[in-house]
Amino acid sequence: METILEISGVGKNFGGFTALEGVDLKVASGERLGLIGPNGSGKTTLINCISGALFNDGGSIRFNGSEVSRKPAHERTRLGIARSFQIPRPFRSMTVLENLMVPFAYVCGISGNKARAEAREILGHMGLADKADVLSSQLSQVELRKMELARAMAARPKLLISDEAMAGLAGAEVDEVIKILFELNAMGITIIMIEHIMQAVMSFSQRVVCLDAGRIICEGSPQEVVKNPHVQRAYLGH
Amino acid sequence: MNPFKFWIPACLLTLLLVLLAYSGINEYLFFAGFVVLQGIVLASAWNILGGYAGYVNFGVPAFVATGAYSALVVFKALGAPLLVQILAGALFAGLLGLGVGLLSLRLRGIFFSIATVAVIFILETVVLNWRFVGGATGLQLTKPEPSFGFESYTRMLFAVMALMSLVAVAISRYLQYSHIGQGLRALRDSEEAAECSGVPTLRLKVIACTISGALLGAGGAPMPMYLSFIEPASSFNLSYAISALAMPIIGGIGHWAGPVIGGLLLGSLQQYVTVTISSELNVLVVGVLLVLFVVIAPDGILGWIKSWKRSSK
């Protein structure tokens, strides 16, 4: 199996506070990886370091073999790393369709009718086809989450990081989003999922990694990790 | 978005204004008209960074003064004609925009704005200590004879400013509908999401800041000729700061037509108030209108028009 993402010895400090320390992680191409850990364990910080929203202090991040840890976020997106945000960040002044046109233009270099057609196709997959010309500021929570994923998809990523895409959603809505993620994975996209909803993590992930206080404390199949005493203490002890 | 719908009326209007400058109308119309047109240039320039990208420049006087003083320097040192003065003003103010942008556009919006206040102080200190440009007392100038057959230099400046308005509005319109404009809008709405969508946010912001600065400088370059003198107090005048902000906000930020509407309305109002009451009150009125519009009509007059159109459907 090819390694698409290799993180070695990555750390991140904020002033005196150590958010990440000595994180090593290998993600195989096409894998479905679940990332769990209690609040404040450093999950979002790790994601930010991978996507380029933050620069890591020390260690290396290699994507498809090349070192990306000093590259700005927009370059990493062009290389194939896409992410959705925990709190959706739509381009509020634009319609749903126009939101997707931005990554089409800036990552794939396509615009005009070709881009619009492809955008509608993606929206169709996500079940947002009828909202294409609606202002993104008027979408519901679950629609926004879907649009986040659709927009990430428009960048034609090789690796997609879904940051708590299901937070605050109800049962059926969670299933909708999981279904979409499975479909994306079936198309060959590697997916890292951060979630608190254990059910989702268990059913979706092939492998699960658990973070606590900035370090990886456990790694393995979903069943193994969930039973691990360190993991249980991390969640209950906080 | 038919280009002819814009270009034909715009060029005709500009042509009309230029021809007007050859007519025998009262000189005062051109004196005041110059200021109104300059307002449109400055407002359009501000809108490129403030409206399109969402970064608020408080230091407009610094850029306008850079334009004015650059024009003065090339005039005094090289006897340069008006066109070269304007290009010099645009060049140096553009460089200033580039520098300020590179230094402070990595920071949050509010810190960029404060950095633009710093620029005013720094530049004012430089000018005050520079004897060649007259320092604190300033310089008197003799205008050369007007060219192109204009009766007076003021009329020529009016025509020049009409052309400059066309250029500023055209550039602003082009940017809005271009690839760059799309990226700027995305980063204005959410800088993080824009980065993750492949938009090189810093690069675009710096480009917008440079173009904005250059246009502000171009707008300020004719000032020494217009007033026949130059001094720090009027070049760094605070009214530039508030007008360049108020006009786009009142007209409608984020769209090229906003500064034009705001510039015409506010500019004319300002001329009226200055003449009938006082110039301090004029500035106060602008400030109050700015706050009123920000609170009540955030999308400006264009926003009113849009919602009126929508409700009448």
Next chain:
Amino acid sequence: MFFSLDLLFEAVLFGLLLGGFYAAVSLGLSVSFGLLDIPHVAHPALLILGAYATYMLAGTGIDPILCGLLLTPVFFVLGVVLYRFYYETFEKRGSDAGVRGLAFFFGLAFIIEVGLIIAFGADQRGVEAPYIGSSYELGDYRIPYRMLAAFGVAILVTIALSTYFSKTFTGRAIKAVGQDEGALRLMGANPVRIKQLAFGIATAVNALAGAVLIVIGPVEPSMDRLYIGRTFCVVVLAGLGSMSGTLVAGLILGIAESVVMMMLGASWAPAVSFGLLLVVLGLRPQGLFGR
């Protein structure tokens, strides 16, 4: 560079006192921008307004610093009203408060500055008091009493605010509201009222700080632009939201400015605060004591 150790010591001493003053005028901003994250670029303008209000009240013969104290309830109400206004217009709608919020406060600052010019003219105004003009002799050095007064006020207000924020329920709620509104709501406190209270306090402090400002030296309406650099520099250097940090940061700025002025002259003073601000933002944006 040719300077004497004596001059340097005097500059540092003066800088300490000046720094205390800078801390005093920045405390309000530490609350409104540091804790509440409001883009309050009108803070210096309110400071100058406080100075002019003191000027007017002091005309009746009351001691200037006492005037400042008397004005605090008035400014508290002003702050509450302003925040309410800001909240109803911006925070509630959650829209692009970025440009509009900045434009709002800029417009407000502008209106205050121009209003003061129209009311008082552009020249300087000062006040008189027994401790203005005389100094305390400490060996070879003279310490102006008015600087001591400013320093004293700064220390007292810092201690008062620090204690308030750490010991009282509402005070701690204010500290918390910037970080976690949700938790606060769960505790039964209303975040909007908490923020309102905080902004009121921040503005009230400006009344007293304004009095100190006019005691230190004459004021003119255009000073708010200069103080934008100083107050934001102190607040950022301190680390957003730290009261005691504000005092330390103020002292650092005071000493830096004083030494630079001694070496290069007074026209370099603005460059120090703006320059230091940019340096801090570039190297250590969380400041000295920031979270």
